[in-house]
Amino acid sequence: MNIAINARVLNERHGGPARYTMNVIRELAAIDRTNRYHILMYDIRDFDFQLPSNFVVSVVRFRSKLFFDYIFIPFFSWRKRIDIFLFPKNTFSPLVRGKKIPVYHDIVYFEDFNFREFKYFDNLHHRIMIPVAARFSWIDLTVSDFTASRMKSLLNIRQEKIRVVKEGVEDHFRRISDKKRLARVKKTFNLKVPFFFYAGSLSPRKNMLNVIRAFTRIKDSIPHVIYFTGGDSWLDSEVYDMIRDGGLEDRIVRLGYIGEEDLVAMYNLADCYLYPSLYEGFGLPILEAQACGCPVITSNVSSCPEVAGEGALYVNPHDAEDIAWAMLSIVKDTNLKKKLIKAGLQNCRQYTWEKTARAIYRLFLENNTGKERTNENRG
Numbered sequence: 001m002n003i004a005i006n007a008r009v010l011n012e013r014h015g016g017p018a019r020y021t022m023n024v025i026r027e028l029a030a031i032d033r034t035n036r037y038h039i040l041m042y043d044i045r046d047f048d049f050q051l052p053s054n055f056v057v058s059v060v061r062f063r064s065k066l067f068f069d070y071i072f073i074p075f076f077s078w079r080k081r082i083d084i085f086l087f088p089k090n091t092f093s094p095l096v097r098g099k100k101i102p103v104y105h106d107i108v109y110f111e112d113f114n115f116r117e118f119k120y121f122d123n124l125h126h127r128i129m130i131p132v133a134a135r136f137s138w139i140d141l142t143v144s145d146f147t148a149s150r151m152k153s154l155l156n157i158r159q160e161k162i163r164v165v166k167e168g169v170e171d172h173f174r175r176i177s178d179k180k181r182l183a184r185v186k187k188t189f190n191l192k193v194p195f196f197f198y199a200g201s202l203s204p205r206k207n208m209l210n211v212i213r214a215f216t217r218i219k220d221s222i223p224h225v226i227y228f229t230g231g232d233s234w235l236d237s238e239v240y241d242m243i244r245d246g247g248l249e250d251r252i253v254r255l256g257y258i259g260e261e262d263l264v265a266m267y268n269l270a271d272c273y274l275y276p277s278l279y280e281g282f283g284l285p286i287l288e289a290q291a292c293g294c295p296v297i298t299s300n301v302s303s304c305p306e307v308a309g310e311g312a313l314y315v316n317p318h319d320a321e322d323i324a325w326a327m328l329s330i331v332k333d334t335n336l337k338k339k340l341i342k343a344g345l346q347n348c349r350q351y352t353w354e355k356t357a358r359a360i361y362r363l364f365l366e367n368n369t370g371k372e373r374t375n376e377n378r379g
Helices: 016-031 065-079 120-137 145-155 179-188 208-221 237-245 260-269 284-291 304-308 320-332 332-349 353-378
Strands: 002-006 036-041 056-057 084-087 099-104 139-142 162-164 196-198 226-231 254-255 273-275 294-298 311-315
Touching: 002 016, 002 273, 002 294, 016 036, 016 099, 016 196, 016 284, 036 065, 056 273, 065 237, 065 320, 084 320, 099 120, 120 145, 139 260, 139 273, 145 162, 162 196, 179 260, 196 260, 208 226, 208 237, 226 260, 237 320, 273 284, 273 320, 284 304, 294 320, 304 311
Parallel strands: 002 036, 002 084, 036 056, 084 099, 099 139, 139 162, 196 226, 196 273, 226 254, 273 294, 294 311
Antiparallel strands: none
16 A cells, blocks of 8 residues: 655644654554555654655655645645555645545634634634545544544534544653753753643643642742743743733743653653643643653543543642642642552553554555455456
């Protein structure tokens, strides 16, 4: 089979879809040495693993999402006679050749929030093109049972078209016993301990405003700092304004983008990982924190309970008082903290990227099986 993967997200950002795409490619490269894979990007990207000879990277140096998705990819699919096209970001042109598999990390564009999660044209594009993708797809792949249920409710996608394949957590997210390594990270970022931690965007659904409100209630009774990472986000000025207006610049500190090794160390050093999100399609940082032995506070809504299992303390994300109670509970209740760490370590073991890739590979093989049946019928 000729299989293509739209991997342009690897050139764009360090987020969930990029991590998903990289890990699926890595594991497929280890599993499948038979089918031919085309990895499509619009810039060179170094892979930290060896791609086998049946994997070919194709680069078109025209950095426009619209050109790449709606002109280059359809043209490429016909020129290379693609059999299956995997779209880790869930939009594509209906002119693409082959059986199309979009991946729905969430369908937040169709949810009814009292805030706008994305910029106007980004939101408009997805609200138009996601239903188109659902109409022309072969299989609609998603990462959680929660998102599968929302796809049925909001997009009217038939149950038989939806497949749930959950994400994984990489092996390098683990507990660190090397005290010198942890000390180096503390010195590099001038960290004050103890601290709470959050890594990710500051978009409205991540609920950082309620985290700040919760912290304001308890800050005088605990010594903790909140450190958060990530680049610029849509409407993040509201977060910085609240920090400044509350005089919290020395207690809630942005570290900016940090590398992968430092991220693992931050999970290890933190007293708790804060993730009371208003809406998630999966919630990969929950597993990363659990794998590093970091207790997690997360929401009792959307996919968070599905992913976190018994390894998290759940809160109502709309209630700052509830979030404050959870933060104090982690600080003051040592037995609770140990219980969450143990349950989290056990929970995250069931999520591996190899398992994710093998499930996707089996979907690819369904296409071959269908071809064989068609040929038998013709005979």
